[in-house]
Amino acid sequence: MRALERVEGRDKVTGRARYAYEYPVEGAVYASAVQATVGRGTIAAVDAEAALAIPGVLAVVSCENAPRLRQAADAELAVFQSREVSYRGQLVAAVVAETLDTARDAARFVRIEYAPAAEGPDVRLHPGHPGIYKPDKVNPTFPADSVKGDPEEALPASAVQVEATYTTPAEHNNAMEPHATLAVWEEDGGLTLYDSNQGSSTVRDTLAEIFGLEPERVRVVSPHVGGGFGSKGTPRPNVVLAAMAAGVVGRPVKFAFTRQQMFSATGYRPPSIQRVRLGADGTGRLTTVVHEALSQTSMIREFVEQTATPTRMMYQAPNRRTAHRVTRLNVPTPSWMRAPGETPGMYALESAMDELAYAAGIDPVELRIRNEPETDPESGLPFSSRNLVACLREGAERFGWGDRDPRPAVRREGRKLYGTGVASSTYPAYRSPNQAYVRADADGRFTVRIAAADIGTGARTTLTLIAAETLKVEPERVAVELGDSSLPRASLAGGSSGTAGWGSAVVRACEALLPKLDAGLPAEATADTTDEVKAQEKYARHAYGAQFAEVEVDVDTGEVRVPRMLGVFAAGRIINPTTARSQFIGGMTMGLGMALMEQTVMDEEFGDYLNHDLAQYHVPACADVRDIEAFWVDERDAHLNPMGSKGIGEIGIVGAAAAVANAVHHATGLRVRDLPITPAKILTGM
Amino acid sequence: MDSANNSDGDVPPGGGRPPGGAPPGGPPVRAVITLVVNGTEHRIGVDTRASLLDVLREDLGLTGSKKGCDHGQCGACTILLDGRRANGCLALAVAHDGARITTVEGLADGDRLSPLQEAFIEYDAFQCGYCTPGQLCSATAVLDEAAAGWPSAVTPDITAATPMLDAAEIRERMSGNLCRCGAYVNIVAALRDTAERAERQSAADAARATSAASDARSEAIGHAQGVGRR
Ligand code: FES
């Protein structure tokens, strides 16, 4: 398909694109949040007097006076409904004031008396934690465990064995736009929310439920969203807080979390402790794969990252087992962060595969090719398409893998050691039911409507191309309206399922419109893909990729730099090469951050994520990123959706950290099994 | 009993007003200042606690400048303040009475985008767009700074009249602007292309003013520099 520049590009480079906090609503006032400063306890009393005495303060809302909400499925949304404090940083009150400065200032004067629990907060994840249990399911609905064959018997009998524990830290999404909401109660009792989210239909339904309204009475407007990476996939407390505060003061209320508050209030990737055991015969064929993952969740909501699930289908092996365990701690509630499950899980599996390649004396690319399964090894389902091997081969060719000397720690120039690494990547190809509307006007223009979200993925542009192709017109004649819950219901921008789900509905609506065009304009048509999605055949549907990285390690400072990353992906048909390339590279860039710098550190005494700002939580900056290239192989898959596409928003991050870590080993001979690979770990290890 | 309050990152432990601050309860102190924003003069009463960023966004309705951190850590709020790039969130509005400010809304000439804005679209140098206004203001300043001969930490020859804006220079000079979408590769390409076009343009201008011989040479340079362009 033709490469199309972002259709909203002009709005974004001129500052005209409006984000949630930026709507000019008459009479809007400001809310500021107060967070718990104890990690475990109860609120004994809230003294709002000093805050309320400040001119311009309109209200202080807390557990003592908050309107009662209907029960929410996500306990994080039960804002100010309880006196219980289960983690430090939990929202305990909000101040509403005429101006932002007054609201922020007054928040300092809300005095909250706590009755701390007898014991301090329990915040340390470790394998001996007494609260460890097996969850009923892991995100979103996978079984916690799986087993095939007899891995405990087969492993010791294997010619080559690898056993290692890998750990990953808590990581925070840190979308550049903080979670924000502008809430307006309309005169007719309806609620309008200008909100930063990954799915306006979902926010509408959730808020309607919490405030006891009919869904049609709630409208969520979100045409532009400043990134989410999963953290805006579920409604966060900001939207409830803003709506509640607006109700209390009878004025529109603007609320945004501060960057610091985002670290406890908007979700994060939980830390993981993963044990991987691999057994292989002398030719590198796997006999056994065992992957066990431990993570944490909060006291108020169970979220278990599906860390070991990619291992269920990545490689062939007759004996295999995966397991997930979790424990509840006095910590903020973890949630989705770009490729939850695949990202930490493939870091561990693909690091272990590299260790196996060394143990067996086989090239790491070749080792993966030798373990290519014919069908999904656990479910037995056929793959709708699987081109991992093509990605590995093409990537090796483009990267110049062929003449690689496998010996570690032998390439040195001055203070620098050089190395290269490879890892596989994968992400499931999901599709959800959606609705869409399309209209043809007499002026030759077409309007597509769907409550999809463009959080920077390029959805608006991609859907424009999809509609234009189906209608057989130039994309310039198509306008896509999205990001508004008053449009036909759409699924989330999540699980890399957006284009597949939304695109299917757009194609079906356009197909329904085509025969009507001759009967006179304007003409319109709608589609609902619920039945189509339900009826789809059973296949194992996944995208694959191969990640290559080159590193240079300074032996004196321990600093790792990444001069080159190269990814080749097989993700079905690529609809818009321009935005697809950006998505892949963006994911790989975040993977570079995961490998080398990203970690949120828990204060074990007080129970707080300590480095809760962008000066201390390091995300890659421009100078950290040198050459990153993304390519894709031509993949035709008739078992996906009318476009033949697989999602691409997450696969770019998967495997990237393992490729870098494997390259660090190749450069230095050192296996750092604990992310991120900081200079301290290099220096103490070497 | 433990008492405490809001923890938005800049509050002393135990809460309450920082030592030495005025007692609570007084009305906000306001001052009238003049700001010239994108060529338009505004006479405006501001809260003396307000940042330039908040005044632009909340009082003047110029929401193009973004707030990513409010602590000078992300660059989303970058504006041109009296011709130089600055973090709007770190600038106290009352301290900038009379300032000339350019925001992202002022980069284009009417409907005509600046070469950088054009290049950002052409190279897909953004995804969500939230860091973009700051990136564009910063990049605009980078071009000016290099033209004025300012070296950076990676400039090989700090005595050079005008440092070449190669990829390493651009990455260094643009590292005050975070992009979580990871558009850096394309941002660098967009800036590099714009810088090269500007260099070609000034070379051509210089050449036109002199002899035909030097004219031919500058075209050859321009051609060589154009090779890397997509
Ligand atoms: S908002 Fe000013 S630097 Fe982040």
Ligand code: FES
């Ligand atoms: S484009 Fe999204 S943060 Fe830069």
